[in-house]
Every structure is written in C-alpha cells, then in structure tokens.
Amino acid sequence: MDVIAANRSATNFIGMGAKPAVVASLDDIRKTYYMGTLSVEVLHGISLDFYGGDYISIMGPSGCGKSTLMNILGCLDQPTSGKYFLGSEDTSQMVDDELSTIRGARLGFIFQSYNLIQQLNVLENIEMPLFYQGYSEAASHAKALALAERVGLGDRVDHKPFELSGGQQQRVAIARALAVDPLIILADEPTGNLDSKSGAEILDLFDELHSQGKTLIMVTHSNELAERTERSIRLRDGLVESDERRRTA
Ligand SMILES: Nc1ncnc2c1ncn2[C@@H]1O[C@H](COP(=O)(O)OP(=O)(O)O)[C@@H](O)[C@H]1O
Numbered sequence: 001m002d003v004i005a006a007n008r009s010a011t012n013f014i015g016m017g018a019k020p021a022v023v024a025s026l027d028d029i030r031k032t033y034y035m036g037t038l039s040v041e042v043l044h045g046i047s048l049d050f051y052g053g054d055y056i057s058i059m060g061p062s063g064c065g066k067s068t069l070m071n072i073l074g075c076l077d078q079p080t081s082g083k084y085f086l087g088s089e090d091t092s093q094m095v096d097d098e099l100s101t102i103r104g105a106r107l108g109f110i111f112q113s114y115n116l117i118q119q120l121n122v123l124e125n126i127e128m129p130l131f132y133q134g135y136s137e138a139a140s141h142a143k144a145l146a147l148a149e150r151v152g153l154g155d156r157v158d159h160k161p162f163e164l165s166g167g168q169q170q171r172v173a174i175a176r177a178l179a180v181d182p183l184i185i186l187a188d189e190p191t192g193n194l195d196s197k198s199g200a201e202i203l204d205l206f207d208e209l210h211s212q213g214k215t216l217i218m219v220t221h222s223n224e225l226a227e228r229t230e231r232s233i234r235l236r237d238g239l240v241e242s243d244e245r246r247r248t249a
C-alpha cells in the first residue's frame, strides 16, 4: 500500500459513529541524523493523523525508525522537515523550552527501561510531573496516591524502584505518565523487559485505559500485543507501509 492509500484507510472508522477529534497530526515528517560529515535520512516523509481515544500499535523491523518517530511524537526530538501538530499547536517551530513545556503538560511517556528515579519512592516518582506543573504539595500527593492505587500499587507507595519487580516498576511509570492527564500516552516497547505474565498485566492496564478513553500509541515487536490494539501502523525503511483499523466490538 502506498503512503497516501495507507493514510486514507486509517480514516475509515469501522463501526464508529462521529469521527473523533484529531489530537496529533504528522505532515510529511522527515528526519536526518548528522554524524560528522555523514548524514542519514531515517524517516522519509511520514504523514499520519491520530484521533482521541486511538489505541495504536507501531510495528516494523529493527532500525526502521519507530523510536525516531516516537521521539518526534513525544517532542523529545524535532523533525528535520515537515510539520507536527499536537492538539492545535504547531510544534515544528518551537524552541527547546517550549518543547519541554508542551512535553510536560500534554504527553505521558512509558519506556522499555521504566526510567524511574532510583532515589525517589513510588509516590515521589508519580508526583514528579505534577511538581513541574505547579501543583501544591497536598494536591500532587493526593493525585499521586490515587494513581498508585489505580495501577495496583497502593500498598507500595513508600518503596524505592529497586524494591519492586519489573512489572511493578512499569506500573509506576504508567501512573507517572497518567499524572498530567496527557493528550497522548506514548510507550516504546513497554513490555520489552518483562516476562510474559507481567507483560500481559501491563497490557491489561492499557486495555483498561483505552476503555476509559485515553489515547495510547505503543511500539511493540509482538503480534500478540498488536492484536489487542485497534489500529496497527507498520513502518518499513522510514515510511508507513500499512495502517489498518480492526473491528474490536
Ligand atoms: N541519535 C542517532 N544518531 C544517528 N543515527 C541514529 C540515531 N538514532 C537512531 N539512529 C539510526 O536511525 C535508524 C532508525 O533507528 P530507530 O528509530 O531507533 O529504529 P527502531 O526504533 O525502529 O529500531 C537506525 O539506523 C539507527 O541506527
């Protein structure tokens, strides 16, 4: 399927009523990495729309550009050319400060390696993004506690990451990602370091978040995980190879 056809197919909402709002939009995104005199273009023009409530898996061979795309979606990196709208804001022209502001306010991140702060306990890790959003101590405390309970860690709030299993650490990361009520939750191989049982528990949690209307974009190597999502995007050599929605009801 060519890129344009792939984009059209994504806008066929099978069995859905009114089309949900676009929460993020990529328009002809290219990314070149420069290393000394060498330059390599790894994204060759990606155009995709993401809708509120989307539950998406991104798949494709190693090195095809999945993480590069996720970093751009997450405002962790800028495209070399093309436009990226997050909500109604054009991020393409933003400087570092503006990018980190929008990142903290609008996005939630879940990484393969959890990326928790080792010196902080569960509650403090979850509170971190709220602190940066200017929440009072009492308000952030209450919100973080509710989130810890929501991910099943209400009885572990004063544990440090090293005292938790991998699956528990990833649940802390999910609670932290939810703290600011982000527009999109981005997860790059979130179950990559977990055994299959803990991985399945994380996916159950994602299913639950999806049913509550959250917007989730997940990179995965697993067909089994991808089949749980409603929309699968396949990248190949820096381009969208396919973009399919499946009926889940
Ligand atoms: N910071 C970087 N500098 C130079 N090359 C990079 C950088 N990040 C990724 N690449 C290269 O870009 C290509 C795509 O990488 P990546 O987006 O990590 O792929 P994936 O996540 O699909 O495995 C790879 O060839 C990788 O080596």
Ligand SMILES: [Mg+2]
Pocket (backbone or CB within 6 Å): 066, 067, 068
């Ligand atoms: Mg990757």
